[in-house]
Amino acid sequence: MLVNGFPRLSETFVLQELLELERQGVRLHVIALRHPEETVVQEAAARLRAEVEYLPDLSEAAPRLALRVAHAALLLRRPNSYLHGLAEVIASPDFSRTNLRRSVLLAHRLVRLGAPAMYVHFAHKPATLGRFAALLAGVPYALSAHAKAIWLTPPRELACKVRDAEVVLTCTAEGHRHLLELSAGRTPVSLAYHGVEVAARTRGDVGRDGPPVVLSVGRLVEKKGYDVLLRAAALVHRRGVDFRLRIVGEGVEWARLQRLVHEVGLTDRVAFLGPLSEAEVQVEYERADAFALACRELKNGDRDGIPNVLLEAMAHALPVVATSCAGVLEAVGEESALLAPQDDPVAVAAQLELVLLDAALCDRLGAAAQARVRQRFDRTETLPTVLAALQAAGIIRLASGAALDQRLRAVA
Numbered sequence: 001m002l003v004n005g006f007p008r009l010s011e012t013f014v015l016q017e018l019l020e021l022e023r024q025g026v027r028l029h030v031i032a033l034r035h036p037e038e039t040v041v042q043e044a045a046a047r048l049r050a051e052v053e054y055l056p057d058l059s060e061a062a063p064r065l066a067l068r069v070a071h072a073a074l075l076l077r078r079p080n081s082y083l084h085g086l087a088e089v090i091a092s093p094d095f096s097r098t099n100l101r102r103s104v105l106l107a108h109r110l111v112r113l114g115a116p117a118m119y120v121h122f123a124h125k126p127a128t129l130g131r132f133a134a135l136l137a138g139v140p141y142a143l144s145a146h147a148k149a150i151w152l153t154p155p156r157e158l159a160c161k162v163r164d165a166e167v168v169l170t171c172t173a174e175g176h177r178h179l180l181e182l183s184a185g186r187t188p189v190s191l192a193y194h195g196v197e198v199a200a201r202t203r204g205d206v207g208r209d210g211p212p213v214v215l216s217v218g219r220l221v222e223k224k225g226y227d228v229l230l231r232a233a234a235l236v237h238r239r240g241v242d243f244r245l246r247i248v249g250e251g252v253e254w255a256r257l258q259r260l261v262h263e264v265g266l267t268d269r270v271a272f273l274g275p276l277s278e279a280e281v282q283v284e285y286e287r288a289d290a291f292a293l294a295c296r297e298l299k300n301g302d303r304d305g306i307p308n309v310l311l312e313a314m315a316h317a318l319p320v321v322a323t324s325c326a327g328v329l330e331a332v333g334e335e336s337a338l339l340a341p342q343d344d345p346v347a348v349a350a351q352l353e354l355v356l357l358d359a360a361l362c363d364r365l366g367a368a369a370q371a372r373v374r375q376r377f378d379r380t381e382t383l384p385t386v387l388a389a390l391q392a393a394g395i396i397r398l399a400s401g402a403a404l405d406q407r408l409r410a411v412a
Contacts, residue, residue: 001028002106002120002130005036006052007045009275010219010249013171013194013308014121015044020383022049024398029113031055031106033125040275055109055129058101067101070108077111078138085135093157094128103132110137117141117166117395123149127161134164142395144169144192145179147305147327155182162187167393169386172305174326190389195382196311198374199285211242212356215288215318217281217309220251223302225294225323225342227253227260232294232348234264241356245270246288248281285316290355290362292321295328296342306331311377314369319362321351331377336368 007015021028028050035054056063074082089100106129110116118141120130127143134141143165150158150170159182162168168183169192170176176191183189214233218224226247233245247257247270254272261270276284285291291313297303306327313320320337322328328339338354340347355362390396 001030001050002118002126003030003032004122004124004126005034006030006032007042008036009038009040009042009277011121012042012044012278015042015048016194016379017383017386018048018050019044020387021396024387026396026398029053029116031109033057033129038275040277042278044278055102055106058098067104070104073108073111074104074136081138082136085132085138088135089132092132092160093154094160099128099132103129104136106130106133107136110139115139119390119395120144120165122146123153123158123161127153128157131161131164140166140394142167142169142390142393145175146171147175148302150175150178151301151303158182159184162189166395167389169389172327173330175305188389188393190385192386192389193306193377193382194308194311195377195379196308196315196373198370198378199316211244212289213287214243214245214290214292214321214352214356215248215284215313216245216292217248217284217313218293218307219249220247220253220257222253223296223298223304224249224251224253225296226257228294228296228323228343228345228348229292230257230260230264230266230270231345232352233269234266235345235349236352236356237266237269239353241353243269243352243356245292246273246284247271248273248276248284250275281312285313285318288313288316288318290321290352291318292348292352293328294323294340294342294348295325296323297325303327311373315373315377317366317370319355319365320369321348321355323348331372332369333372336365336372338365 003014018028030050030052032054089095110133115137117139118130118134120126120141121144123145130141143161145168162179162182163186165187168179168187168189170179171194176189179189216229220226261267293307293310295304304325304327310331322337322339323342324339338351340351387398391398
């Protein structure tokens with residue numbers, strides 16, 4: 001498995017796939033391009049048996065001897081394949097000398113590991129190095145492409161990565177359509193939702209003491225629209241509605257958002273909780289009365305896919321207020337959330353006010369949300385879809401059971 005950073009708090013779906021692969025008997029080796037150095041680490045990472053190593057970033061002078069050895073070993077192993085792969089790499093739109101050097105080291109490492117197939121997560125830098133290494137080492141790879149990397153990677157570059165893969169997986173219908181078009185029929189593209197664990201809680205379990213709590217979870221970055229959410233919350237507060245807003249996450253917008261809280265008069269209504277562990281976030285879901293997320297598509301095309309935190313909130317039977325992005329619409333359907341246009345604090349405020357004042361509406365929304373997650377996004381159903389796609393493409397080998405055989409036939 002090749003990933004950008006590991007383990008990352010915001011990418012629980014990657015860890016869950018790794019754990020499920022190991023549970024199915026697949027022997028794994030994880031190579032990450034960097035160590036994220038986060039202050040909070042996913043507890044479930046301790047259950048992973050696979051070795052995790054980090055590829056040198058070569059930000060300083062490249063280790064010339066190691067590179068020469070790697071080039072020589074790849075050439076001697078399969079001369080024609082290596083030379084053809086090298087020509088493909090040099091002709092690629094994302095070629096650079098640094099990318100070539102890092103991919104040569106990765107390819108050599110793959111050969112020393114026995115030349116296993118690769119499963120690459122993310123279509124930007126990991127897919128560049130993964131594809132180059134696969135071409136140089138002569139090994140197959142699968143690609144899992146997500147939100148930002150799909151829309152910010154130049155189409156010609158992304159098409160090369162898609163067409164050279166054995167299979168491509170993606171987690172939204174919008175991304176699936178785009179990748180299918182780029183594949184030009186050369187590579188199967190599978191829609192495979194990440195999925196979440198469905199909680200046993202119902203709306204009746206929510207405590208009613210004190211003002212209602214609105215929860216939001218996500219990285220504090222521009223596309224999450226926290227400035228819109230805060231301005232909407234200020235409007236609700238001015239109308240005399242009592243509530244508390246709790247925000248989980250960290251990011252480059254943190255300081256600006258804290259300043260905004262003061263500017264709009266929400267100092268005693270908003271709490272920034274910073275990054276929390278998965279167990280701590282679960283406690284926040286259980287204590288919340290509603291969930292809000294004001295995602296937006298940026299001018300450069302950057303956007304969310306289906307936010308996992310949205311699915312987690314729905315799985316906990318929380319009524320959801322969100323903005324009408326494609327990924328959000330795919331997640332919530334027609335009757336399991338209150339939606340507002342992007343970048344519209346007034347509209348978001350109106351929907352927030354409804355969930356804060358109408359308990360019966362909250363109960364209906366929460367029940368519908370939980371039912372939708374159970375039907376379409378239950379991890380026990382989505383993870384086998386991923387495994388089936390990888391096995392059908394020859395990336396992994398699994399013991400075949402009846403349920404998995406059925407999914408394999410569907411993918412094929």
